[in-house]
Amino acid sequence: MFDLNKILRDNIKVLKPYTSARDEYKGTEGTFLDANENAFGSATAALHNRYPDPLQWDLKQDLSTIKHVPAENIFIGNGSDEAIDLLFRSFCRPGIDNVIITPPTYGMYEVSANINDVVLKKVFLSADFELEADKVIEAINENTKIILLCSPNNPTGNCLDANDIIKVVTSFNGIVALDEAYIDFAPEKSFLSSLSQYPNLVILQTFSKAWGLANLRLGMAFASKELVQILNRVKPPYNINGLSQALALEALANEKKKNEYVENMLIEKKKLSFELGKFAFITKIYPSDANFILVKTTGGNKIYQFLTDNKVIVRNRSSIQLIENCLRITIGTANENAALLSALAAFAL
Numbered sequence: 001m002f003d004l005n006k007i008l009r010d011n012i013k014v015l016k017p018y019t020s021a022r023d024e025y026k027g028t029e030g031t032f033l034d035a036n037e038n039a040f041g042s043a044t045a046a047l048h049n050r051y052p053d054p055l056q057w058d059l060k061q062d063l064s065t066i067k068h069v070p071a072e073n074i075f076i077g078n079g080s081d082e083a084i085d086l087l088f089r090s091f092c093r094p095g096i097d098n099v100i101i102t103p104p105t106y107g108m109y110e111v112s113a114n115i116n117d118v119v120l121k122k123v124f125l126s127a128d129f130e131l132e133a134d135k136v137i138e139a140i141n142e143n144t145k146i147i148l149l150c151s152p153n154n155p156t157g158n159c160l161d162a163n164d165i166i167k168v169v170t171s172f173n174g175i176v177a178l179d180e181a182y183i184d185f186a187p188e189k190s191f192l193s194s195l196s197q198y199p200n201l202v203i204l205q206t207f208s209k210a211w212g213l214a215n216l217r218l219g220m221a222f223a224s225k226e227l228v229q230i231l232n233r234v235k236p237p238y239n240i241n242g243l244s245q246a247l248a249l250e251a252l253a254n255e256k257k258k259n260e261y262v263e264n265m266l267i268e269k270k271k272l273s274f275e276l277g278k279f280a281f282i283t284k285i286y287p288s289d290a291n292f293i294l295v296k297t298t299g300g301n302k303i304y305q306f307l308t309d310n311k312v313i314v315r316n317r318s319s320i321q322l323i324e325n326c327l328r329i330t331i332g333t334a335n336e337n338a339a340l341l342s343a344l345a346a347f348a349l
């Protein structure tokens with residue numbers, strides 16, 4: 001049985017969170033002399049002298065409508081990276097506990113584990129990048145606190161099989177963090193609609209990809225009310241600045257734009273995969289459910305260097321196990337993709 005209280009670190013269990021001025025008095029009307037802000041103004045054209053809402057309720061309200069998840073089940077972080085780090089800090093005892101990741105996958109999981117001195121167990125994906133659910137379950141021991149899964153997976157681009165994900169979630173008494181950073185681009189549906197069935201599931205999404213707001217640093221975590229409360233207690237009081245909150249609200253009111261970007265990206269991806277297939281030194285184009293394509297080449301480092309010399313920058317994944325000699329290519333605009341293709345054509349000469 002999953003018991004949130006049982007896996008929580010003792011220091012977090014007894015933690016008295018910092019209460020900010022904006023926590024203690026929640027009204028919006030009055031003379032505010034409680035937070036040592038500059039009452040006279042800001043050293044900028046627009047006013048930014050007041051602290052933002054520490055729990056971003058306006059943003060969560062609108063997200064709730066779009067995502068069909070109650071606002072209390074939503075956590076907003078300074079990028080998904082903050083949510084990942086908070087999960088480590090809340091549940092993993094440094095030097096004692098471990099987490100499981102399934103490489104090749106997003107590099108931040110390993111960095112976050114190392115920063116928090118948490119042992120990392122690696123259960124590699126299969127040769128065709130499928131989740132090896134039974135092997136993951138075998139790797140669990142009494143100190144395993146979190147399993148991190150990424151679907152669609154970065155850098156391989158594929159969605160993990162939903163039944164494999166469910167198998168892991170239902171066989172584990174710790175937390176499964178499912179990173180859906182690229183879900184807006186995928187034909188598969190998000191696990192959000194079944195969130196309430198799985199008390200140990202945390203779904204991570206982001207404003208950095210489909211919404212086009214990487215500059216703002218805004219990530220979302222969806223989970224049980226109890227788990228969201230833990231993240232809120234551990235986070236820095238004002239983790240999301242007011243400008244980002246306002247701009248995210250503007251974006252959510254403009255969801256149509258996001259959907260248009262996704263559609264355009266899908267058209268460009270189809271064109272680009274077709275063209276990439278013509279180069280003899282690209283030996284495999286992996287199927288992609290994301291906004292990037294992973295390609296296998298006859299010489300990843302050499303092609304990467306040639307492209308960089310020609311001012312086209314892709315992600316070199318050549319030395320990573322299971323994806324040797326692979327490059328990860330983000331889908332650009334039609335012009336950007338044309339620049340990539342003409343650089344590749346020059347390499348072929």
Ligand SMILES: *Cc1c(COP(=O)(O)O)cnc(C)c1O
Pocket residue numbers: 078079080081082106150154179181205206207208209214217218219
């Ligand atoms: C890009 C990406 C994110 C987004 O991280 P942010 O901190 O929200 O920008 C999360 N997970 C994966 C796998 C990614 O590739």
